[in-house]
Amino acid sequence: MVGAIILWIIMIAFLFFILHAVIQSALDSSNMAKNIQDIRDYLYDTKREGRTDKRAVAEQLLSTQPGAPQDLYEECPACGEKIIQHEPECPSCGLRLKD
Incomplete structure (x- = not known):
């Protein structure tokens, strides 16, 4: 009986x-x-290269992915600067876009 249980445990593992x-x-x-x-x-x-420009990194990552959205930008409602969609704030004027 114990041998059968051990055999089952080994088989399941x-x-x-x-x-x-x-x-x-x-x-x-x-x-x-x-x-x-x-x-x-x-x-x-x-x-490693020390690049910290988040916008450039995001653009590069999005542009290299297959099926990447063609329209990556929207306009800031305050200054009209083009910004990446879903960005929390405008890099140009600092307007907070999302909570």
Whole structure:
């Protein structure tokens, strides 16, 4: 009886190990994994080079992604400067755009 329980536990552990390996393999070879790795590499290079211009980084990241939105900008209601959509404040005049 105890031997059968131990055998079942070993078989279940082995099954989970195989399942984990299959899922990990699928994730590693997926398109999303490649895109995430590209973003990590770009951010690492940006940090290493000391670039801190968030707007330039965001534009570069968005422009390199397949299916990126064509209209990345909207106008600031106060000064009319073009700003990246969903930016919390206007870099030109400092108007807070989102709470």
